[in-house]
Amino acid sequence: MIRSSRIRRAALAAGTCTAVAALLGTAAVARATSPHVQAAPDIPVAGIKAHLDQLQSIADANGGNRAHGQAGYQASIDYIKGKLDAAGFTTTVQEFDSGGAKGSNLIADWPGGAEDSTVMAGSHLDSVEAGPGINDNGSGSAGILEVALAVSREHLKPTKHLRFAWWGDEEDGMVGSRHYVDALGAGTSKISAYLNFDMIGSPNPGYFVYDDDAKLEKVFKDWFAAKNIATERETEGDGRSDHAPFKDAGVPVGGLFSGADYIKTAAQAKAWGGTAGKAFDACYHRSCDTSKNIDDTALHNHTDAIANAIWQLSS
Numbered sequence: 001m002i003r004s005s006r007i008r009r010a011a012l013a014a015g016t017c018t019a020v021a022a023l024l025g026t027a028a029v030a031r032a033t034s035p036h037v038q039a040a041p042d043i044p045v046a047g048i049k050a051h052l053d054q055l056q057s058i059a060d061a062n063g064g065n066r067a068h069g070q071a072g073y074q075a076s077i078d079y080i081k082g083k084l085d086a087a088g089f090t091t092t093v094q095e096f097d098s099g100g101a102k103g104s105n106l107i108a109d110w111p112g113g114a115e116d117s118t119v120m121a122g123s124h125l126d127s128v129e130a131g132p133g134i135n136d137n138g139s140g141s142a143g144i145l146e147v148a149l150a151v152s153r154e155h156l157k158p159t160k161h162l163r164f165a166w167w168g169d170e171e172d173g174m175v176g177s178r179h180y181v182d183a184l185g186a187g188t189s190k191i192s193a194y195l196n197f198d199m200i201g202s203p204n205p206g207y208f209v210y211d212d213d214a215k216l217e218k219v220f221k222d223w224f225a226a227k228n229i230a231t232e233r234e235t236e237g238d239g240r241s242d243h244a245p246f247k248d249a250g251v252p253v254g255g256l257f258s259g260a261d262y263i264k265t266a267a268q269a270k271a272w273g274g275t276a277g278k279a280f281d282a283c284y285h286r287s288c289d290t291s292k293n294i295d296d297t298a299l300h301n302h303t304d305a306i307a308n309a310i311w312q313l314s315s
Contacts, residue, residue, distance in 0.1 A: 040311035045300040051142035059132030068169035069101030087152035103168040113161035124170030131287040140197035158314035177242035196243035196255035205298035206259040208234035216254025
């Protein structure tokens, strides 16, 4: 997630949780609200963590980061593309130029479904140059990868077309996602929903839900409510991540966020656990954003919520 000023800190700190509840361990998965909607599977956290370990190894082998224009970013693309190709997705690497270097987005389409009503899920894959970016945003990238692989394992046959995306050069201002939306032009009318996941495993986590579209917001909030997990309206990332170009183009957007360098309040700590008075992610944009900088429960809960949304919205 790109950095912004802290003008929203007061609003975030003053916000109250929608419900006060103890965090519970992730159960299998929320039941679909309609008997005609196939329930999403539980997404194994071990699988997500395995992807994060691979991204960490890639950074370690390439100067400590996976930043735009660096070898670590290309190796990250290659790793995820290989997994998707083997799982039966049709993948496309979309190139663009930014800051004097070649950048790329990875787009993966699942066969079938009505392409004039496409459900998209996306995460940026690049890190900052200061570190490996395992929470920001290896967590979102690994989460949607494991959901995509679950689509393949379950042989999902959605009514709507499913598309997943891993964006390049988000850290310099959503460059990759803007390039994609600009290139799509009028084709954005065929996207019925874009879901964005930028940091979902913060070590002192929160549960923030994008409120840009009421229908999409409800899908996520209902899932968390069924788990007795309190949520708050997401404000820190407004205009700072890859949903922004889609929203600007009139596409309904939604998403989840576990918090960056803002400070967790006492009320939030009471609702979610963790430590009040400390950042949701003290390693945000730092070299310590490694595979050790992840809360497994938050990673698991958020990824199961993503799977539930994908299953429901594409049916």
